Structures are given as structure tokens and as C-alpha cells.
Amino acid sequence: xxxxxxxxxxxxxxxxxxxxxxxxxxxxxxxxxxxxxxxxxxxxxxxxxxxxxxxxxxxxxxxxxxxxxxxxxxxxxxxxxxxxxxxxxxxxxxxxxxxxxxxxxxxxxxxxxxxxxxxxxxxxxxxxxxxxxxxxxxxxxxxxxxxxxxxxxxxxxxxxxxxxxxxxxxxxxxxxxxxxxxxxxxxxxxxxxxxxxxxxxxxxxxxxxxxxxxxxxxxxxxxxxxxxxxxxxxxxxxxxxxxxxxxxxxxxxxxxxxxxxxxxxxxxxxxxxxxxxxxxxxxxxxxxxxxxxxxxxxxxxxxxxxxxxxxxxxxxxxxxxxxxxxxxxxxxxxxxxxxxxxxxxxxxxxxxxxxxxxxxxxxxxxxxxxxxxxxxxxxxxxxxxxxxxxxx
Ligand code: PLP
Numbered sequence: 001x002x003x004x005x006x007x008x009x010x011x012x013x014x015x016x017x018x019x020x021x022x023x024x025x026x027x028x029x030x031x032x033x034x035x036x037x038x039x040x041x042x043x044x045x046x047x048x049x050x051x052x053x054x055x056x057x058x059x060x061x062x063x064x065x066x067x068x069x070x071x072x073x074x075x076x077x078x079x080x081x082x083x084x085x086x087x088x089x090x091x092x093x094x095x096x097x098x099x100x101x102x103x104x105x106x107x108x109x110x111x112x113x114x115x116x117x118x119x120x121x122x123x124x125x126x127x128x129x130x131x132x133x134x135x136x137x138x139x140x141x142x143x144x145x146x147x148x149x150x151x152x153x154x155x156x157x158x159x160x161x162x163x164x165x166x167x168x169x170x171x172x173x174x175x176x177x178x179x180x181x182x183x184x185x186x187x188x189x190x191x192x193x194x195x196x197x198x199x200x201x202x203x204x205x206x207x208x209x210x211x212x213x214x215x216x217x218x219x220x221x222x223x224x225x226x227x228x229x230x231x232x233x234x235x236x237x238x239x240x241x242x243x244x245x246x247x248x249x250x251x252x253x254x255x256x257x258x259x260x261x262x263x264x265x266x267x268x269x270x271x272x273x274x275x276x277x278x279x280x281x282x283x284x285x286x287x288x289x290x291x292x293x294x295x296x297x298x299x300x301x302x303x304x305x306x307x308x309x310x311x312x313x314x315x316x317x318x319x320x321x322x323x324x325x326x327x328x329x330x331x332x333x334x335x336x337x338x339x340x341x342x343x344x345x346x347x348x349x350x351x352x353x354x355x356x357x358x359x360x361x362x363x364x365x366x367x368x369x370x371x372x373x374x375x376x377x378x379x380x381x382x383x384x385x386x387x388x389x390x391x392x
Pocket of ligand 1: 043105106107108109131173177205207235236237238244248249
């Protein structure tokens with residue numbers, strides 16, 4: 001008999017999304033509930049793929065049906081055309097070269113696979129609340145005893161701040177999921193200083209950067225002096241271009257990272273062993289999002305989600321609620337009224353208003369007393385949500 005990885009037993013027993021599914025199923029069977037559900041829970045994109053990008057992807061697939069255009073395995077770190085275009089559009093002024101870009105199928109894979117580079121004895125800091133995969137991936141690696149949680153509460157303006165003690169690895173996400181708040185340059189500089197002081201590496205999740213509008217919020221951690229020595233940045237086309245179902249992302253792994261051996265070389269090796277690259281048509285599609293007309297089409301989609309976020313935020317504030325985020329992010333972090341727990345408020349919104357949110361504690365202990373709303377929806381749904389809330 002094989003011995004299995006027993007660390008799976010250390011994962012939380014209740015999976016929040018299956019509990020939500022069950023509640024939805026139950027509601028559908030309830031004949032007295034006839035309100036259509038307004039889904040503001042989902043963190044997936046809602047708009048169809050931009051037409052010019054769909055057309056580039058299908059042309060690239062067609063090209064492969066010709067003798068001259070046939071392609072087999074591509075480079076595991078991605079085609080140079082995409083790496084060069086990423087550097088030209090985002091990093092040329094930040095001293096990053098195409099060789100430091102590694103194309104992948106998602107931040108989800110990258111940020112968790114990057115753990116392969118680091119010994120199991122490293123201490124790891126994780127924001128709380130945060131994207132649940134950071135903690136779960138550490139847990140199944142057997143890293144649970146080495147985790148430290150960084151509170152993201154009202155006292156810390158819903159972002160993690162450097163702790164007193166030293167940590168070797170730090171997961172950071174800005175704009176942060178689920179609180180919807182982003183680091184300013186000065187707040188992020190504190191983290192870079194911390195990492196330099198403690199010889200730590202920051203695993204920086206940049207999934208929602210396309211939503212940043214504030215001038216004092218950096219679009220890349222590499223805008224911060226010294227970050228090239230201590231940070232790996234993970235970016236994705238998922239939310240910026242509606243690629244959640246297509247899968248294309250990239251990790252920026254500088255050659256200058258401070259570590260006993262080159263982390264750039266290790267990541268290159270690791271990817272060559274375990275990853276056979278992203279499909280050529282998908283990489284062509286990703287390229288099309290960086291050039292006209294795909295760039296404008298996807299930009300308009302992000303703008304639309306951004307408008308939904310600000311309508312939601314201002315509507316909730318107008319109704320007298322307390323909420324955060326939603327300015328540089330598609331997420332609104334809504335404080336539950338009347339001391340209700342996250343689940344009580346979630347149930348109330350769903351049963352009385354037909355509004356689907358996500359209970360904050362699904363993202364960690366410090367999410368208690370909040371629910372997350374997502375602006376990956378349409379303005380009609382936002383208006384309907386606000387009108388239902390007004391009449392509740
Ligand atoms: N990181 C965060 C913070 C997310 O919220 C998500 C998806 O919701 C991801 C990563 C996954 O990104 P990708 O689709 O690139 O794997």
C-alpha cells in the first residue's frame with residue numbers, strides 16, 4: 001500500500017464554497033423564494049472574451065493546422081514574443097529583462113509552485129484574511145507549524161504590516177483579496193525594507209493590478225527600490241483580460257534576488273522539469289491583450305468592472321453601511337451591521353434579498369464580521385442589488 005501525504009488531513013474540514021453551494025441549492029428548492037439570485041460572490045470574470053482576442057486565438061490554432069505553422073512543445077518559460085511584449089508594456093522602465101519573465105498557466109500555479117524552491121524549515125507569513133490557496137498549499141506541503149498570520153483588520157487598514165519577528169517567506173497580495181485595499185508606495189516600501197533586513201523573499205501576488213487607479217499605488221513591486229533583491233511578482237491575464245478560462249500568467253523572477261543560490265536558475269530548472277508551457281494560441285491571445293485593438297477592448301472591460309465597484313461602494317455608503325476597498329480593486333469589504341456574524345449576514349442577504357456574497361471568515365479568522373462583494377458583474381445587477389438593499 002502506498003503511504004499517502006497525511007498533511008491533507010490538516011486542511012480545514014469545511015470548504016466554504018461547498019457550504020455556499022448547498023445553501024444555494026436549498027434556496028432553489030424553496031418554493032416561497034422567487035427572487036432571482038444576484039451573484040456578487042464570485043471572483044470570476046463575467047464578461048465574454050474580447051472579440052479581437054478570440055479571433056487571434058482561433059487564427060493561431062488554425063495556423064497550427066498548416067504544415068508551416070505546426071508547433072509542438074514550446075519553451076517551458078514561454079515564447080520570447082510574449083515575454084518581450086510584457087517587458088515592453090510593463091517593465092522596461094523597471095530594469096526587468098525578458099529572461100526574467102516566466103510564462104505560466106496561472107498565478108495560482110506559480111505562487112504555490114514557487115514554494116518548491118524553499119526548504120520546509122522556512123517560516124512563512126500569510127495575511128489573514130487572504131486568498132485561501134496560500135495557506136492550503138503550505139498545509140499540504142507540511143508547512144503548517146511554520147506559518148505566521150498577519151492580521152488585516154480595521155486596525156491595520158485591512159492590509160498586512162511587517163511583524164516584529166523575522167520570517168523567511170512572505171505572501172503579499174495587492175490590491176488585496178478579499179479586503180479590496182491596495183498598498184501605497186510607502187506601505188509597500190516597509191515590506192521591502194523588512195525583507196532586506198531579514199533576508200526574506202516576498203511572493204507578491206499582483207492578480208488585481210489592472211484595477212489600480214490611485215496615483216500613490218504602485219503597479220508593480222519593482223517600482224520600490226530594493227525590490228529586485230527580495231521580491232518575485234506573479235501576474236496574470238485572468239482578471240485583466242478575462243482569461244480565467246484560457247489560463248495565461250507570468251512570474252517575474254529577477255536574477256538579482258538575494259539567496260544562497262540563484263532562485264532564477266532554480267525556477268528555470270523547476271519549470272523545465274515540471275511544466276511543458278502554455279498553448280501557443282493562448283500565448284498569442286495574451287499578446288493580443290497588450291496590443292491594439294485588444295488592449296483597448298480589455299481596458300474597457302476592466303473600466304466597466306471598476307465602475308461597478310465604485311457604484312457598489314458609494315451605494316452601500318449612501319445606505320449607511322460601512323465598507324472598504326472597491327477603489328483600486330473589484331472587491332468590496334463590507335462590515336456586517338448590528339454585530340451580525342459573517343454567516344448570519346450572508347444568510348440574511350441571500351434569503352431576504354437574493355444577494356450572494358462571500359462570508360469574510362472564509363478567507364481567515366480576521367475576516368469575521370465582514371462579507372466580500374465582487375464587482376465582476378454588470379451595472380444593472382449592481383443597481384438592482386442597491387435597490388433591493390434599500391427596500392430591505
Ligand atoms: N491570486 C488571487 C489573489 C486571486 O484572487 C486569484 C483568483 O481569484 C488568483 C490568484 C488566481 O489567478 P489565476 O487565474 O492567474 O490562477
